[in-house]
Amino acid sequence: MNQISPLAYVHPEAKLGDNNIIGPFCFIDKNTVIGDNNVFQNSVTINFGARIGNGNEIFPGASISTKPQDLKFKGEETICQVGDNNSIRENVTISRGTASKGATLVGSNNLLMENMHIAHDCVIGNGCIIGNSTKFAGEVVVDDYAIISAAVLCHQFCHIGSYVMIQGGSRFSQDIPPFITAGKHPTRYCGINLIGLRRRGFNNELITNIHDAYRLLYSKGLLKEGIEEIRKVLPMSKEIEYIISFVESSSRGIIR
Numbered sequence: 041m042n043q044i045s046p047l048a049y050v051h052p053e054a055k056l057g058d059n060n061i062i063g064p065f066c067f068i069d070k071n072t073v074i075g076d077n078n079v080f081q082n083s084v085t086i087n088f089g090a091r092i093g094n095g096n097e098i099f100p101g102a103s104i105s106t107k108p109q110d111l112k113f114k115g116e117e118t119i120c121q122v123g124d125n126n127s128i129r130e131n132v133t134i135s136r137g138t139a140s141k142g143a144t145l146v147g148s149n150n151l152l153m154e155n156m157h158i159a160h161d162c163v164i165g166n167g168c169i170i171g172n173s174t175k176f177a178g179e180v181v182v183d184d185y186a187i188i189s190a191a192v193l194c195h196q197f198c199h200i201g202s203y204v205m206i207q208g209g210s211r212f213s214q215d216i217p218p219f220i221t222a223g224k225h226p227t228r229y230c231g232i233n234l235i236g237l238r239r240r241g242f243n244n245e246l247i248t249n250i251h252d253a254y255r256l257l258y259s260k261g262l263l264k265e266g267i268e269e270i271r272k273v274l275p276m277s278k279e280i281e282y283i284i285s286f287v288e289s290s291s292r293g294i295i296r
Contacts, residue, residue, distance in 0.1 A: 045082075054086075057094070071117075072105070075124075089117065089136045093124040093148070101131040105144075108135045108160035110178060123148035123166070135160040140179065153190070171208060183218065187236065201286055203240060205233045215290045218282055219250050228295050229258060249274055253283050258296065263287055 042056055047064035050056070054068045057076035062068070068086045075094040083100045086092065090105035098104070105120035107113065118137035122128075125148055132152050137143040138160045146158065147166035156170050159178040164170075168182055171190035182188070182200045189208035194200070199215040206216065207223025207230075216222050219237060221230045232251050242250075253274055257266035267284055274280055287294055 087120075087136070089119040091119050091121040093122060095125040096122060096128065097126075098128045099130045099132075099154075102128050103133045104128070105136040106133055108138050108178075110138055110160050112140075113138045113160070118142050118144075118160075120144045120146075122146045123150075126150045126152065128152045129154045131155045132157070134158045137161045138178075147184070159196070165202070185236075185240065187233075195292075198292060199286070199290065202282070203233055203236055205236055212295060214292050215286070215294045217254075217286050217290075217294050219279070220254065222295055229254070246277065246279060249277065250279060250283070253280055257283075257287065263294070 042060045044050060044062040045064040048062045048066040050068045051070040053070040055073045057074060059077045060074060061079045063080055063082040065083045066080050069088045071088045072086050072090045074092045077095045078092060079097045081100050084098045085103040087105040104122065116139050120134055120136040121143055123146060129152060131154055134146060135144055141161040144158060144160055144162050146164045149166055150164060150168045152170050153172045155172055156174045158164060158176050161179045162176050163181045165182055165184035167185045169187045171188060173190055174188055174192040176194045177196035179197050180194050183202040185202050186200050186204045188206045191209050192206055193211040195213035201216060201218025203219045204216055205221045210223055210227045212227040219232050221233050223230050232254060237247050253270050256269045256273060257263060260266040260269065267287060270284060
């Protein structure tokens with residue numbers, strides 16, 4: 041049975057699962073689907089098009105599936121999909137998609153800290169930690185287990201790789217490849233995310249290979265030459281292949 045405060049508003053067409061707690065002054069619009077065991081603290085807004093999974097906790101002032109801040113948006117029916125077991129802190133805003141992709145996607149087991157923003161058509165993976173007041177413009181992609189510190193500004197269409205650590209206050213308009221730390225001004229490569237990789241169970245041999253891959257990649261004037269050297273020198277693994285495919289598929293170029 042759901043526990044819905046008498047001071048909350050739930051549209052009669054909203055679809056709710058079981059064992060949800062809906063606090064006072066929450067607003068849940070029509071065309072919303074909410075799973076089981078979610079906790080919406082007071083003053084949470086769930087807008088048209090939200091699709092929310094199970095076991096999420098959403099804190100006061102958060103607004104999910106807001107209308108996109110995009111002048112190209114013409115009212116088309118789009119969604120914002122949130123997975124399971126996320127902690128979405130105070131005043132987080134997540135826009136729904138536009139005709140470009142049709143959906144904004146947030147995975148599972150993420151911590152989205154206070155006042156951060158995810159714009160239209162972004163894709164956020166699983167197990168990410170995103171700091172206070174960080175802002176993602178439209179169609180940003182963040183892969184699994186990225187750690188993005190506070191007050192980071194990310195340009196539209198950027199791609200952030202898995203297992204990265206991005207310094208607080210960074211701003212960038214190029215892609216950030218996986219397994220590295222990025223920071224300083226302008227934002228640039230600062231080595232591999234050694235502590236993060238060890239915490240995630242990467243063994244020393246694999247960490248060394250990842251380090252050598254970036255040493256080879258950045259030692260050449262052209263990234264294509266660096267990739268050729270990586271293929272020639274290093275044993276292939278899914279992690280090394282991921283680095284290569286990330287760089288080769290980058291449309292904005294990677295930080296150097």
